[in-house]
Amino acid sequence: MTLPIRDRRHFLRDLGLGAATLPFVGGLSSLHGANREDDNAPQRLIVFFSPNGTLPAEFWPQQLGDEHELVLGSMLEPLKPFRDQILMLKGVHNRVGGDGDHHMRGMSCLLTATELHPGNIQGGGHTPAGWASGISIDQEIKNFYQAQPEHRTRFGSLEFGVAVPNRADPWTRMCYAGSNKPVAPIDNPAQMFEKIYGDGKAKQQLASVLDLVHDDLRKITRKLSPEDLTLVEQHMQQVQQLERDIAAAAQQQELSHPEPEIDPEIEIVNDNTPEISRMQIDLLISALANDMARVVSLQFMRSVGQARMRWLEVEEGHHALSHEPGQNADAMEKLKRINHWFAGELAYLAGRLAEIPEPGGLGGTMLDHTQIVWVNELGEGRTHTLNNIPLLLLGGGAKFKTGRALDLGGVPHNRLWLSLANALGHRELTTFGNQQLCAGGPLQLA
Amino acid sequence: MLALGRANFALCCRLLVFQCALWHSDGADGSTAVEIYRQHCARCHGGSGEGVKDYYESRLYGDEDVDALTRRIAETMPEDDPDACVGDDARAVAQYIYDEFYSYEARLAKGLAAPPRVELSRMTIAQFRNSVADLIGAFTAPPPDGRPPGFARLPTKRISSDGTVEAAGLLGAYYQSEKMSKLDQLVLMRIDSRLDFDFGAGSPDGEIASDAFAIVWQGSIQTRSTGYYDFRIVSPNGVRLYLNTGAAQSRGKLRDDDSATIRARLIDGWVSSGESRALRGRVFLIGGRRYPIRVEFFKYQETSSAIRLEWKPPHEVWSVVDADSLSSAPASRTFIVDTPFPADDRSLGYERGSAVSKEWHTAVANAALATAEEVTRRLPQLANVAPDDPDRRAKLADFVTRFAARAYRRPLTDDERRLLGQTLFADTTDETAVRRAVLLVLTSPHFLYTDLSPAETTPTGYSIAARLAFSLWDSLPDQALLLAAEREQLTTREQIEQQAKRMMRDPRARLKVQGFFQHWLELEQRDVSKDRGLYPEFDEAIIADLRRSLELFVDRVVWSKASDYRQLLQADYLLLNDRLKTLYGPKQHLVSAGSSSSSTFEPVNNSKETRSGILTHPYLLSAFAYHDNTSPIHRGVFLTRNIVGRQLKPPPIAVAFQDNAFADDLTMREKVTELTSDQACLSCHEVINPLGFALENFDAVGRWRTQENNKAIDARSDYTSAEGETLTITGPSDIAEFALSSPIAQRAFVKVLVHHFAKQEPAAYSPDLLEELRTSFVQDEFHIRKLITQIAARTAAHPSNASGEPSP
Numbered sequence A: 001m002t003l004p005i006r007d008r009r010h011f012l013r014d015l016g017l018g019a020a021t022l023p024f025v026g027g028l029s030s031l032h033g034a035n036r037e038d039d040n041a042p043q044r045l046i047v048f049f050s051p052n053g054t055l056p057a058e059f060w061p062q063q064l065g066d067e068h069e070l071v072l073g074s075m076l077e078p079l080k081p082f083r084d085q086i087l088m089l090k091g092v093h094n095r096v097g098g099d100g101d102h103h104m105r106g107m108s109c110l111l112t113a114t115e116l117h118p119g120n121i122q123g124g125g126h127t128p129a130g131w132a133s134g135i136s137i138d139q140e141i142k143n144f145y146q147a148q149p150e151h152r153t154r155f156g157s158l159e160f161g162v163a164v165p166n167r168a169d170p171w172t173r174m175c176y177a178g179s180n181k182p183v184a185p186i187d188n189p190a191q192m193f194e195k196i197y198g199d200g201k202a203k204q205q206l207a208s209v210l211d212l213v214h215d216d217l218r219k220i221t222r223k224l225s226p227e228d229l230t231l232v233e234q235h236m237q238q239v240q241q242l243e244r245d246i247a248a249a250a251q252q253q254e255l256s257h258p259e260p261e262i263d264p265e266i267e268i269v270n271d272n273t274p275e276i277s278r279m280q281i282d283l284l285i286s287a288l289a290n291d292m293a294r295v296v297s298l299q300f301m302r303s304v305g306q307a308r309m310r311w312l313e314v315e316e317g318h319h320a321l322s323h324e325p326g327q328n329a330d331a332m333e334k335l336k337r338i339n340h341w342f343a344g345e346l347a348y349l350a351g352r353l354a355e356i357p358e359p360g361g362l363g364g365t366m367l368d369h370t371q372i373v374w375v376n377e378l379g380e381g382r383t384h385t386l387n388n389i390p391l392l393l394l395g396g397g398a399k400f401k402t403g404r405a406l407d408l409g410g411v412p413h414n415r416l417w418l419s420l421a422n423a424l425g426h427r428e429l430t431t432f433g434n435q436q437l438c439a440g441g442p443l444q445l446a
Numbered sequence B: 001m002l003a004l005g006r007a008n009f010a011l012c013c014r015l016l017v018f019q020c021a022l023w024h025s026d027g028a029d030g031s032t033a034v035e036i037y038r039q040h041c042a043r044c045h046g047g048s049g050e051g052v053k054d055y056y057e058s059r060l061y062g063d064e065d066v067d068a069l070t071r072r073i074a075e076t077m078p079e080d081d082p083d084a085c086v087g088d089d090a091r092a093v094a095q096y097i098y099d100e101f102y103s104y105e106a107r108l109a110k111g112l113a114a115p116p117r118v119e120l121s122r123m124t125i126a127q128f129r130n131s132v133a134d135l136i137g138a139f140t141a142p143p144p145d146g147r148p149p150g151f152a153r154l155p156t157k158r159i160s161s162d163g164t165v166e167a168a169g170l171l172g173a174y175y176q177s178e179k180m181s182k183l184d185q186l187v188l189m190r191i192d193s194r195l196d197f198d199f200g201a202g203s204p205d206g207e208i209a210s211d212a213f214a215i216v217w218q219g220s221i222q223t224r225s226t227g228y229y230d231f232r233i234v235s236p237n238g239v240r241l242y243l244n245t246g247a248a249q250s251r252g253k254l255r256d257d258d259s260a261t262i263r264a265r266l267i268d269g270w271v272s273s274g275e276s277r278a279l280r281g282r283v284f285l286i287g288g289r290r291y292p293i294r295v296e297f298f299k300y301q302e303t304s305s306a307i308r309l310e311w312k313p314p315h316e317v318w319s320v321v322d323a324d325s326l327s328s329a330p331a332s333r334t335f336i337v338d339t340p341f342p343a344d345d346r347s348l349g350y351e352r353g354s355a356v357s358k359e360w361h362t363a364v365a366n367a368a369l370a371t372a373e374e375v376t377r378r379l380p381q382l383a384n385v386a387p388d389d390p391d392r393r394a395k396l397a398d399f400v401t402r403f404a405a406r407a408y409r410r411p412l413t414d415d416e417r418r419l420l421g422q423t424l425f426a427d428t429t430d431e432t433a434v435r436r437a438v439l440l441v442l443t444s445p446h447f448l449y450t451d452l453s454p455a456e457t458t459p460t461g462y463s464i465a466a467r468l469a470f471s472l473w474d475s476l477p478d479q480a481l482l483l484a485a486e487r488e489q490l491t492t493r494e495q496i497e498q499q500a501k502r503m504m505r506d507p508r509a510r511l512k513v514q515g516f517f518q519h520w521l522e523l524e525q526r527d528v529s530k531d532r533g534l535y536p537e538f539d540e541a542i543i544a545d546l547r548r549s550l551e552l553f554v555d556r557v558v559w560s561k562a563s564d565y566r567q568l569l570q571a572d573y574l575l576l577n578d579r580l581k582t583l584y585g586p587k588q589h590l591v592s593a594g595s596s597s598s599s600t601f602e603p604v605n606n607s608k609e610t611r612s613g614i615l616t617h618p619y620l621l622s623a624f625a626y627h628d629n630t631s632p633i634h635r636g637v638f639l640t641r642n643i644v645g646r647q648l649k650p651p652p653i654a655v656a657f658q659d660n661a662f663a664d665d666l667t668m669r670e671k672v673t674e675l676t677s678d679q680a681c682l683s684c685h686e687v688i689n690p691l692g693f694a695l696e697n698f699d700a701v702g703r704w705r706t707q708e709n710n711k712a713i714d715a716r717s718d719y720t721s722a723e724g725e726t727l728t729i730t731g732p733s734d735i736a737e738f739a740l741s742s743p744i745a746q747r748a749f750v751k752v753l754v755h756h757f758a759k760q761e762p763a764a765y766s767p768d769l770l771e772e773l774r775t776s777f778v779q780d781e782f783h784i785r786k787l788i789t790q791i792a793a794r795t796a797a798h799p800s801n802a803s804g805e806p807s808p
Helices: A074-085 A102-108 A137-146 A189-197 A200-221 A226-252 A270-289 A318-322 A329-355 A413-423 B006-020 B033-045 B066-076 B087-102 B104-109 B125-137 B149-153 B358-377 B392-408 B414-421 B430-443 B461-473 B479-486 B493-504 B507-520 B540-558 B565-570 B578-584 B618-623 B632-643 B668-675 B679-693 B732-741 B743-758 B769-779 B784-796
Strands: A044-049 A086-093 A116-121 A129-132 A156-162 A176-178 A293-300 A370-375 A391-394 A404-412 B170-178 B181-192 B196-200 B212-222 B227-235 B238-243 B267-269 B277-285 B290-300 B305-312 B574-576 B602-604 B717-720 B726-729
Touching: A044 A137, A044 A329, A074 A086, A074 A329, A074 A391, A086 A413, A102 A116, A102 A129, A116 B290, A137 A156, A137 A176, A137 A293, A137 A413, A156 A189, A156 A270, A189 A270, A200 A226, A200 B358, A200 B430, A226 B358, A270 A293, A270 A329, A293 A329, A318 A329, A329 A370, A329 A391, A370 A413, A404 A413, B033 B087, B066 B087, B066 B679, B087 B104, B125 B358, B125 B392, B170 B290, B181 B212, B227 B238, B227 B267, B238 B277, B267 B277, B290 B305, B358 B430, B392 B414, B392 B430, B414 B430, B461 B479, B461 B493, B461 B507, B461 B743, B461 B784, B479 B493, B493 B784, B507 B540, B507 B743, B540 B565, B540 B574, B540 B578, B540 B618, B540 B784, B565 B732, B574 B578, B632 B668, B632 B679, B632 B732, B632 B743, B668 B679, B679 B717, B726 B732, B732 B743, B743 B769, B743 B784, B769 B784
Parallel strands: A044 A293, A044 A370, A086 A404, A156 A293
Antiparallel strands: A086 A391, A116 A129, A370 A391, B170 B181, B170 B212, B196 B305, B212 B290, B227 B277, B227 B305, B238 B267, B238 B290, B574 B602, B717 B726
């Protein structure tokens, strides 16, 4: 009944791919693009969000266009192993107007591509606003999948957060189930673990004290009259039954991919963000590997987030830094460090997917069938522009042509979400969000 | 008005004494009692009262005395020929039956009944829930006085039980906002007795500009019953409701973009588009307690502003939360187990923990897990240890041993201390050790069984403390009780009674008393609704008000100085609010439409009607009635069992009352008389019907009436009591007067109280306990609270030595 000593720094067990023991089927090919078409293979979507704009000069490759080989700058260095599965799209603008400041519209119109309701939330400027007036693209695709028996999963979608403040407003919500219906991300790994894998862990702790309870019951039977014995004997039977039930449940829950180990006591505080991020990614991967959802989002902080990334030796808040002018070399260097870290988290996520062969022997790796879309609510923090959203698509889920960076010259992002939905199987979708911004239809990215 | 005077009663007693000599003699014609039994009774009841299939199937036993049995036999037995066994024959056979198998003593001698003993029991659901709440509460700091400096100047209206000054309502702080900074400038502070404001396009105060302002209300909310509470905020603006969350972090600012992590909210409607909407939240709360509440509100450039805070407590309808339930005083979070539990055993007529089922055990395990979660989450506050304290482990080990001692209601043994404080902490993290300690304590028999002290030995002070606490509070002993036990100040009867008296003043005692009346008056889960065509005014709001009126009436009587049971049965008034007055008030009380106050109940006496306490409370009269008519049978059964204290067996034949089976012009009384005229029915219905008919002046919703079907109501009947008196009953007051004079009725009331509070049979303590309690009850002028105090003190000290002072 003793539990192993758990070092806070080592709670992350290798996610149960049993990576060392499983044959590395198709692992190499995944780094060079999907190697075969298989219409039966599932398609998945991961929306990966980081806030406060990027550093455009560091983010965008020097040379754009089909004819150039993709060259990633040093800020995106962690993503270099995945270069051939990356598609970068410059010139995609969030053209949604109306109420709300740029941060609010950047965040809440990002995936909804439609206006905010008028409302009572005042940003740093512009008019006050309320919630978005439409569904977000991830929820749209989730609903499409859930409506088809062959694509339906237990959850349909899961919304992960990392260091998202416990507050509901247009700066903290990007996913919407519909007009006025924000979906809250879960930023506590223990809570997410509980949602996905039930209370198995807690039950095991309970099981570890049940033999002590049984001992106590046995001891008191010595003092009891025969009439009272029946009750305590019933009780002892129930204790033993519960022990058996917990053991049986633990056995039954053997998954194709075992759940990751989560430190249930990690404090949800800023300084633990790196560990929380990895736990959330591990949970996300295991949920996909066990086919509990095919659409997930991972939201780091929030728009205007003031995370203090002391683990990167950055003491200032992220949002304040993002306002600094370009001449402030120190600030630029720190912002580069911050976005380099986000790229690293994305690389970790992609790396896990690339390690796992597509379940069901369908060929390739999970990354080959998963479309990751890295988004941000602003093009650049300093200018608060909604143009040139730093869009980096990774993976083979949408079967776009990868290994390149394009400049689309200023198209509304509604059209990108249309092409994404179409490419992920939702082919009937002809407009999304604000209809006027859909003119021209889906972008040709294949 | 009783038809039987005192002299008659004395004569009756003398007759009984005289007849005693005859009881063992044989029947009139010389045949023996055994022969009479074989001849007339055995074919239905079996050779030894065991019953006969297809005839009288159940075993024949009960608590009537020989006299009552004799009368019953003489009048109704044998069913096919009641005249075949009367007079001395009836008496002889009654005595035979009584001695052979009917009486408790006979059953005891034959091994058919177990001798009464104090039975081991686990906690009931209420006991478990209260105990967990109070266990965590014992380690919870008192609420910080979050009241701003200006509070002292505010008008105060009452002083709470713990002496703090509070106002009836929530403390509202009104701010002028500046863009994202909601609490920019404090303009006004006041007590709001209810949150029901429509500021329109304007503002709450001349000093506040109407385009952007914010209000924060805080204080506490008082619950009545236990169950799920629905809350609703109706507003076109930004609103948040925090209920029973931890102490508010003092935050000077309230900003939209403030990233501070704050507590979970029951309702979050911070973002709004200016259209009014109703936002709902639901939470499980224990009755009789106070919970912290905080409402945040802001307006930012919307065209209008308004807020209304409503709730729907169990058994009630939606209403604005008002001053009765609000206080400006702060409160601490109470941890509440909302795990669903299977219902407790009520086969003996009261809830008790007599079985450990799989469902119950699973519920306990789940509740333990939830508690462990709460303790680890609030560990720094509960254990009073900072996360970076160098002595953290030692302090946590100390915390879990104190936690266990509190849960087990006694000092720990050395083994227990070693296990909790050392073994569990070995080889694991602090948090895991605490979690496992909590799981162990909450599933331990030392927590779950109310009393593990060995039978037939004088209880320790700690046992007495625990018994008192479970008896009067359904919970664990508090610090004062544990201290008294430690100092050996729970030794004499006087000391124990002193503690019991103190405990009666605690809100938890009120909740337990309330539970008693809910049970005794059968208030649980009744469908009181009526035919809307016949009683259009009798809607859900009226039903909820009536229930409230009854609860208030019981409270008023029980918690008054006299605490007089006679008032409970005889009060000639009803407590009515404006809504109820329209239905039950005298004509001159009719209230003009549009009167909104539903919370103020006042005594109303209508000289044209005869009301007699709970016997004629419209809620009970409605509950014991059909949806379209009265039901003398339901009313009569309730009065027979609960007020005059007689036992009834289930009906031998099932007969459904079908209104359309009778001629239209019959009165209800005539229909019931016809329906129950069968001899098989009469043995019980000759008792039930007269009591039920006495309430025929009250219609199916409890309104006074003098006519039915254009015939005058006849409420008069002759009634033969269990004591053998025949009296004429003309209405409810006669029943009340009789019940108050009848030792059997008094004893029955005392017995139900013992069941509810001690959760044991009174005879398990001593054969005389019931009678002793009854005698002192009558001597104490029917003082209900004194009786309860006596019950708790007497049962807690059991078994005590002859002097009434248990040896230490």
